[in-house]
Amino acid sequence: MALDITSGLKFLHSKEIIHRDLHSKNILVNDRKLLIADLGLSKKLAEVTTNSKGNTHGMLEYIDPQFFKDKKYKKNKESDIYSLGVLLWEITSGHIPFSECSKDILFRDYIKGGGREEPIKGTPTEYQKLYQECWSDEPKSRPNIEKVL
Template sequence: MKLIKEWIEEKITNGSIPYFEYDEFSEITDLDSGNFGQVFKANKGDMKIALKIIVNRSSKEKINEADDEFTKELNLLHEIGSHPNINGLLGITKGPKDYILVLEYANDGNLKDYLEEKFATLNWNDKIKMALDITSGLKFLHSKEIIHRDLHSKNILVNKGKLLIADFGLSKKLADAKTGSVANKMGIIGYIEPLCFNKTYYKKDKKSDIYSLGVLLWEISSGHPPFSGCSQDLVNHYIQNDEREKPIEGTPPKYQELYEKCWNGEPKSRLDTVEVYTILSQLSTEDFSYLPSPQPDETNPSVDNSYGFHISTNFLTIL
């Protein structure tokens, strides 16, 4: 089996992945850390970029199962290519110790933090544009037969008012998705369709992303993540009873109907990205400036128990 170093160098040599010299970057500062590495902000000339460390092991170490997933992720990022609503891969570099992804930089951070800070200033036309941005990016992924599998507000970045889907560590080509995978249950629980916990051999697909999209559309309307402030035990109780967050007062009826179709408990009843995009595009032409925007203290978590199946009581222990 190939060494990680050999595999990366082969991709650089054949032009599959653009390569940048590390000394091309300046003013490198710590930005964030997550499940798949450490992220830094840096300058490349007059352009801000993000550097993400993805390899933290000796180049002599053989590719094991985790490394195989890393190579798939890198290939996937390259295959995705460029889209206005995707946090794109610019290339790769080699730091003092590790290979590093070179990514687009988002100046306003992630959607979760952005909503916490800016929610009071957003009107409904702003919110529908945000929903349209996410849906546009997801529609592009699905057109390439790629499923994200980990959509939540910390994996949506905001750059100069534009939303970008990011973090493809759990993403898969649709044909490569497996049934009964532990990865089906990885992520933030409020955004994962309940069937992932209810059915042992359930296989995530495009409709799984649509469920997560529905939750994101609700979050844009509320300003906070699902079940915010609830204990894990309470979230467990809500999910066991297949409950959802209640609509926020003042939500346009068509928007509410849209996200409720997206997070329907039955995958076949959910819309696809083209349908969601079409509806949001229509809504984006309407004037909602007359609708008041709820303030953060008006959007306390509440749930709706009108959906339909049950989850085993111990699923939270696997997260």
């Protein structure tokens, strides 16, 4: 599962496309393969404009915290990697991240403050380390898609 999703994101990034709305509801299954869908918010990197505070697109649980911290922040490959990290965690847990949190300002503040889901007991250490690196608060500390793969 993780390999299919990561390979799909690698393909998009190789074309200089960022998804900007990567989450489990945008993953489809076709012939036992997982495919990234809903490219409606996707853009070429060169076309990305700055963030507008009143214009939050996507599911909060998967949005790069930098988006909430800096109104001039542009979603980028590192933003997709953050979302991928949350998605990798979701694969091990079997449920939507932060399902017990309210989806309001407090939730945003929790994410902005570095709050993340707890690792799932029994998750292989290397896999856990990988998704935690992906959801690092600092975008430049996140691995690129080649390292994730």
